[in-house]
Amino acid sequence: MRLIHARAALQVQPHFTISNHPLVDLVLIPGGVHSAELERPNIIDWIARSSARAELTASVCTGAFLLAKAGLLSGKAVTTHWEDIADFRAMFPAITVRENLRWVDEGNIVTAAGISAGLDMSLHLVARLVGEDLAVRTARQMDYRWLSNPG
Numbered sequence: 001m002r003l004i005h006a007r008a009a010l011q012v013q014p015h016f017t018i019s020n021h022p023l024v025d026l027v028l029i030p031g032g033v034h035s036a037e038l039e040r041p042n043i044i045d046w047i048a049r050s051s052a053r054a055e056l057t058a059s060v061c062t063g064a065f066l067l068a069k070a071g072l073l074s075g076k077a078v079t080t081h082w083e084d085i086a087d088f089r090a091m092f093p094a095i096t097v098r099e100n101l102r103w104v105d106e107g108n109i110v111t112a113a114g115i116s117a118g119l120d121m122s123l124h125l126v127a128r129l130v131g132e133d134l135a136v137r138t139a140r141q142m143d144y145r146w147l148s149n150p151g
Helices: 041-053 063-069 082-091 115-129 132-141
Strands: 026-029 056-060 103-105 109-112
Touching: 026 041, 026 063, 041 056, 041 063, 056 063, 056 115, 063 082, 063 109, 103 115, 109 115, 115 132
Parallel strands: 026 056, 056 109
Antiparallel strands: 103 109
């Protein structure tokens, strides 16, 4: 048996920018190396403005740093990747960081600890927005063992 590998170029062709997009219901801020974005006022302002009009704002991993910089986490408990908790506390000492949780749901703000915790949080959001049945079916379709409890 001979396997043939085809290479197809994946193209992302957006129809909107952060300057002209329609209103969104959910703002999702991914994690990763965030240092440059923390210093980009247009990004921080966009997060703040979009969150103010969205039903929910969520972050995965170090995306919580951007939410904090945008002023969205005051009075809320959050989580982020375990490796970044000390840095988060140093940068944002007034914000309560919860450790050893996969996600923290504070109503209109939901934060996840890391990549796989972000998957669990995403399914939590599906359950919250549409219903637990759809979240369970989605996890099953993904062949994913959903940890539906944040702890």
